[in-house]
Amino acid sequence: MVAQVIDGKAFAANVRGQVGAHVAKLKEEQGITPGLAVVLVGEDPASQVYVRSKGKMTVEVGMNSYEHKLDVDTAEDVLLALIDKLNNDPAVHGILVQLPLPKHLNEDLVINSIDPAKDVDGFHISNVGLLGTGQKSMVPCTPLGCLMMLRDHHGSLSGLNAVVVGRSNIVGKPMAQLLLGDSCTVTIAHSRTKDLPDVVRAADIVVAAVGRPEMLPGDWIKEGATVIDVGINRIDAPEKGEGKTRLVGDVHYESAAAVAGAITPVPGGVGPMTIACLLANTLTACCRANGLAEPEGLTA
Numbered sequence: 001m002v003a004q005v006i007d008g009k010a011f012a013a014n015v016r017g018q019v020g021a022h023v024a025k026l027k028e029e030q031g032i033t034p035g036l037a038v039v040l041v042g043e044d045p046a047s048q049v050y051v052r053s054k055g056k057m058t059v060e061v062g063m064n065s066y067e068h069k070l071d072v073d074t075a076e077d078v079l080l081a082l083i084d085k086l087n088n089d090p091a092v093h094g095i096l097v098q099l100p101l102p103k104h105l106n107e108d109l110v111i112n113s114i115d116p117a118k119d120v121d122g123f124h125i126s127n128v129g130l131l132g133t134g135q136k137s138m139v140p141c142t143p144l145g146c147l148m149m150l151r152d153h154h155g156s157l158s159g160l161n162a163v164v165v166g167r168s169n170i171v172g173k174p175m176a177q178l179l180l181g182d183s184c185t186v187t188i189a190h191s192r193t194k195d196l197p198d199v200v201r202a203a204d205i206v207v208a209a210v211g212r213p214e215m216l217p218g219d220w221i222k223e224g225a226t227v228i229d230v231g232i233n234r235i236d237a238p239e240k241g242e243g244k245t246r247l248v249g250d251v252h253y254e255s256a257a258a259v260a261g262a263i264t265p266v267p268g269g270v271g272p273m274t275i276a277c278l279l280a281n282t283l284t285a286c287c288r289a290n291g292l293a294e295p296e297g298l299t300a
């Protein structure tokens with residue numbers, strides 16, 4: 001079997017198109033423009049790239065973008081004061097603090113200081129609790145993107161066996177909750193799971209979010225399974241020349257694509273959906289803040 005490639009880049013462009021159409025309608029009919037504030041502390045090169053993309057795409061869909069770039073040694077109370085200001089700014093419907101934060105800042109404290117209604121990352125403890133109890137919440141962007149692609153591919157996920165490899169708060173745990181919400185039978189596995197290959201082999205859906213380059217080979221994948229690769233790992237690529245690198249996922253792509261029914265590539269799979277879902281969440285937060293109907297198909 002040769003797997004169908006799930007094109008996350010095209011999927012994300014479509015989601016951004018839908019968000020843009022909703023934003024245009026909001027402006028025309030309600031005179032409301034959604035606003036997203038992104039806070040970057042320090043100069044981590046990858047974070048700078050992601051924050052730039054977020055700002056660019058926010059403007060492209062017609063929203064207001066507010067970027068706050070703080071020095072790497074910014075004191076915690078200065079960051080908390082900025083978040084408080086954004087929490088109380090009616091033009092700001094979504095707030096995102098780019099992670100990772102410099103070591104001297106308490107990530108949990110910072111995230112939990114964001115107004116849960118504006119927490120478009122879905123990382124605030126209130127949103128985690130709401131999602132875990134099946135209530136309306138803000139849903140973390142990467143798992144939301146994975147869910148959208150899975151729903152599109154399968155139609156209904158009901159009754160399917162899903163294995164999530166990885167137990168992070170940002171991807172693994174919320175992904176498992178979302179799959180459970182769609183009536184999958186869910187296993188959360190990780191690097192210490194006993195008989196991990198057999199656990200993965202039992203799955204109709206495999207979500208790999210373990211952060212280890214090419215850890216899941218094709219012979220762990222059930223024939224015809226759907227494989228969603230969340231990993232983005234940069235590895236050496238001497239074949240491209242001295243000092244060159246390339247991106248790989250947590251799944252060994254070539255061997256997995258030979259047995260899977262469908263698979264997301266890296267790059268161009270889950271990654272682009274993260275920013276598309278951030279924009280969708282900002283639109284959702286804006287609609288909720290104004291007592292308007294939420295956009296269909298753009299939430300969990």
Ligand SMILES: Nc1nc2c(c(=O)[nH]1)N[C@@H](CN(C=O)c1ccc(C(=O)N[C@@H](CCC(=O)O)C(=O)O)cc1)CN2
Pocket residue numbers: 050096097098099100121141142232247266267268269270271272273274275
């Ligand atoms: N506050 C947050 N911080 C971080 C998040 C997050 O969701 N919220 N996620 C990641 C980084 N991230 C967005 O912030 C992100 C990562 C990857 C991509 C992406 O499109 N990747 C491309 C490859 C890019 C490359 O060439 O390096 C792909 O997979 O095709 C978008 C956003 C950590 N921090």
